[in-house]
Amino acid sequence: MYRSQRLSLRYYTAAITLFGVMILFGLLSALYYVFPSMLFEVLNFSTSKILHIDTLVIWLLMAFLGAVYWYLPQELEHEVVGIRLAEATFWVFCAVVAVVAVVFLVVQIGDSTAFTLWFINQGRKYVEAPRWASIGVVVVMGVFAYNVVATCVKARRMTGVTWVLVLDLIPLLAVYMDAFPADENMSRDLYWWWWLVHMWVESTWEVLIGCIMAMVLMDVMGTSRRIVETWLYIEVMLVLGAGILGLGHHYFWIGTPEYWLSIGGFFSALEPLPLLGMVVHAVYDAGEHRLRTVNRPAFFWITTEAFLNFIGAGVWGFMMTLPQINLFSHGTQWTVSHGHFAFYGAYVCGVIAVFYVAKQKTSGVACLDDRFWKWGYGLLNIGMVGMVMGLLLAGITQAFYGRAIGGSTLMAFTQVSENPWFLSGIWARLLFGIVFAAGYVALVYDLLRKPRSNAVGAGEIAGAAT
Amino acid sequence: MDTISVGPPRAGVGGDLADPRFWAAGAISTTIVMLIVLAFLTVDSLSVITAGGRNVPAYDVINRHIGYEFNWARHRDVPVIGGLEPLFGQTVTEAEAAALMEKGKLVIQSRACMDCHTFFGNGAYYAPDLTKSWLDPAWENIWMPMTGKATREAAMVEFLMHPDQYPTWNRRMPNLHLTEEEARATVAYLKWVSSVDTNGFPANFRTTKPDHAKQP
Numbered sequence: 226m227y228r229s230q231r232l233s234l235r236y237y238t239a240a241i242t243l244f245g246v247m248i249l250f251g252l253l254s255a256l257y258y259v260f261p262s263m264l265f266e267v268l269n270f271s272t273s274k275i276l277h278i279d280t281l282v283i284w285l286l287m288a289f290l291g292a293v294y295w296y297l298p299q300e301l302e303h304e305v306v307g308i309r310l311a312e313a314t315f316w317v318f319c320a321v322v323a324v325v326a327v328v329f330l331v332v333q334i335g336d337s338t339a340f341t342l343w344f345i346n347q348g349r350k351y352v353e354a355p356r357w358a359s360i361g362v363v364v365v366m367g368v369f370a371y372n373v374v375a376t377c378v379k380a381r382r383m384t385g386v387t388w389v390l391v392l393d394l395i396p397l398l399a400v401y402m403d404a405f406p407a408d409e410n411m412s413r414d415l416y417w418w419w420w421l422v423h424m425w426v427e428s429t430w431e432v433l434i435g436c437i438m439a440m441v442l443m444d445v446m447g448t449s450r451r452i453v454e455t456w457l458y459i460e461v462m463l464v465l466g467a468g469i470l471g472l473g474h475h476y477f478w479i480g481t482p483e484y485w486l487s488i489g490g491f492f493s494a495l496e497p498l499p500l501l502g503m504v505v506h507a508v509y510d511a512g513e514h515r516l517r518t519v520n521r522p523a524f525f526w527i528t529t530e531a532f533l534n535f536i537g538a539g540v541w542g543f544m545m546t547l548p549q550i551n552l553f554s555h556g557t558q559w560t561v562s563h564g565h566f567a568f569y570g571a572y573v574c575g576v577i578a579v580f581y582v583a584k585q586k587t588s589g590v591a592c593l594d595d596r597f598w599k600w601g602y603g604l605l606n607i608g609m610v611g612m613v614m615g616l617l618l619a620g621i622t623q624a625f626y627g628r629a630i631g632g633s634t635l636m637a638f639t640q641v642s643e644n645p646w647f648l649s650g651i652w653a654r655l656l657f658g659i660v661f662a663a664g665y666v667a668l669v670y671d672l673l674r675k676p677r678s679n680a681v682g683a684g685e686i687a688g689a690a691t
Numbered sequence: 692m693d694t695i696s697v698g699p700p701r702a703g704v705g706g707d708l709a710d711p712r713f714w715a716a717g718a719i720s721t722t723i724v725m726l727i728v729l730a731f732l733t734v735d736s737l738s739v740i741t742a743g744g745r746n747v748p749a750y751d752v753i754n755r756h757i758g759y760e761f762n763w764a765r766h767r768d769v770p771v772i773g774g775l776e777p778l779f780g781q782t783v784t785e786a787e788a789a790a791l792m793e794k795g796k797l798v799i800q801s802r803a804c805m806d807c808h809t810f811f812g813n814g815a816y817y818a819p820d821l822t823k824s825w826l827d828p829a830w831e832n833i834w835m836p837m838t839g840k841a842t843r844e845a846a847m848v849e850f851l852m853h854p855d856q857y858p859t860w861n862r863r864m865p866n867l868h869l870t871e872e873e874a875r876a877t878v879a880y881l882k883w884v885s886s887v888d889t890n891g892f893p894a895n896f897r898t899t900k901p902d903h904a905k906q907p
């Protein structure tokens with residue numbers, strides 16, 4: 226085992242812990258919708274929600290870093306260069322996150338000065354963390370980029386996957402610079418803010434998870450490198466070909482020119498294509514290998530990633546990406562439904578697969594296939610699908626009654642929030658959220674427990690099970 | 692490892708579809724083309740959304756009356772800038788207006804307004820959209836009587852400073868400890884935001900007293 230793989234285990238541990246924190250604050254945020262006076266002026270909805278979505282970004286980022294630190298030396302057959310520095314920055318990363326969490330919980334907001342932006346809260350969705358902490362994240366990512374590039378140079382070899390990875394680091398870091406400005410012009414502020422949010426989740430992270438998926442497929446199914454890399458390039462071409470101008474689906478209503486209605490609508494409508502391609506890829510590979518795998522949970526999670534990425538991001542996104550619909554669905558629980566489904570399908574499922582890869586390697590079993598992993602798998606998927614269905618119901622109700630009929634006034638908003646369809650959707654979200662949380666507990670339990678040792682050959686046991 | 696490409700992948704001659712290098716070249720060139728187009732569109736968009744641009748009025752628009760009406764030619768609701776209607780009865784210069792906006796935006800960020808509310812539909816969905824808040828009939832119908840203030844802007848300042856005292860339903864806005872100066876800047880900000888041409892979002896917004904909406 227490479228030293229950087231031990232570092233990635235540390236990153237995974239931190240990521241899984243923050244995943245738990247995130248779920249906790251997700252449940253809390255959902256509770257305000259049904260008990261609005263809860264914790265009033267002690268811990269308001271806003272603070273709880275900030276903790277929910279900021280931990281989301283951070284834990285996924287940590288899991289990605291972990292996955293790269295895991296696979297990079299394996300791909301290049303060379304220990305990561307600058308590993309000590311990487312180990313030190315891990316602790317820096319953890320410390321920054323902990324301090325920011327405490328400040329959010331205790332201080333929460335500040336007065337209208339630059340001091341607040343630097344040390345308390347920047348008040349920009351997903352990147353609320355104060356500036357000093359954002360600088361910390363830049364440093365961590367900078368060290369990470371150095372590790373990757375220096376290792377490639379030192380190892381004197383490149384694979385197709387590492388090329389994509391290295392090139393993807395540039396935009397990954399570049400758009401994060403968007404976490405700092407405080408433009409007084411809301412239109413311009415949002416214009417750049419979407420470069421960060423959209424370009425991360427619909428372009429750079431999508432490419433990153435494509436690389437990770439490629440490596441997992443080679444790892445757990447032994448898919449040939451040529452096939453995997455060809456698919457990766459096609460996916461990158463389509464993801465960026467549609468996704469870069471697909472950015473326009475966030476420029477319909479923020480003051481930007483009318484041409485974005487057509488450009489954004491057209492290109493974002495193409496965004497599901499590469500996601501469909503990934504499904505085809507995964508099904509093809511699974512069929513090719515007759516579902517034979519050395520790591521069943523990882524295999525199931527990575528296949529689920531392909532499907533739910535397509536459904537959650539592709540189908541759920543497509544539903545409201547045309548301006549004619551988005552005019553009414555924009556900024557309702559419909560958006561939340563898509564946001565959850567897409568993040569879960571595209572990224573959460575993928576990183577759980579990576580966790581299982583690590584579990585198998587560290588425990589040294591030839592073939593990982595206990596029964597218990599299915600509990601986490603089932604509960605998390607049922608919980609998420611139930612949540613997004615509830616949110617979709619609530620969101621469609623808002624789009625119809627609050628926006629189209631009510632016209633988005635305060636009265637329209639309050640009335641639709643008491644609509645029984647809306648309320649049942651919100652309750653369903655809460656209840657399925659609890660199922661999801663139970664799935665998380667089962668997942669963590671399964672990741673931590675010792676697998677049964679398995680002397681049987683990998684192909685045999687998996688083949689027999691199908 | 693059965694293929695290792697050394698150096699950047701190059702396009703396969705003749706475009707052999709099974710050759711990964713063909714697709715690598717496709718990915719790189721597609722990305723570059725899209726980025727160039729995006730760069731041009733960005734330059735143009737920024738000129739339109741900078742204050743004083745085609746869709747985003749200069750900040751001293753807060754000296755004027757702002758309406759939101761259906762435009763038959765464009766087939767959507769558009770803001771209509773009318774005659775003089777100074778905020779708090781005081782006409783401000785361009786520089787004063789800009790200072791108010793800077794302050795107002797800092798209030799909005801430092802209090803994390805967008806982690807409950809939305810602007811132009813972006814933010815969180817626990818509380819109403821603020822794009823046209825300045826034009827919301829609730830100020831006249833609910834908060835002016837409730838606060839006993841004679842003007843919309845005075846009612847807004849009072850509400851923003853003590854939202855916990857003027858609840859309209861079961862979700863209440865917490866007191867975020869705005870000073871009077873901060874509250875006034877925020878009101879100015881909301882007035883300016885309502886003047887931005889958002890391609891018709893939100894649709895069907897009724898600025899006058901809606902007779903079909905129930906009173907609370």
Ligand code: HEM
Pocket residue numbers: 247248250251252253254255256274277278281560561564565568569573654655657658659661662814815816817
């Ligand atoms: C127990 C599970 C969860 C619950 C109860 C929950 C609840 C919530 C709530 C109440 C909000 C605020 C929405 C609003 O502004 O009205 C939210 C936002 C969000 N959550 Fe969750 N969440 C959960 C799990 C997750 C997971 C697993 C993910 C990612 C995979 C996620 C990603 C997000 C995102 C991206 C947003 C922002 C969405 C938007 O504003 O459009 N959540 N969540």
Ligand code: HEM
Pocket residue numbers: 350422426427431474475493494496497538539541542543544545546547551554555556557560563564565567568571812813814
């Ligand atoms: C992995 C891929 C994706 C992720 C993680 C993702 C996530 C999200 C999130 C979190 C939001 C809410 C942003 C906010 O306002 O805070 C959002 C908005 C949106 N997404 Fe996606 N998305 C993905 C892919 C797609 C795709 C492929 C499409 C289109 C086909 C799409 C269409 C949209 C649209 C139209 C909105 C704006 C919703 C609104 O108007 O309120 N998304 N996405």
Ligand SMILES: [Fe+2]
Pocket residue numbers: 423427471472474475
């Ligand atoms: Fe997007």
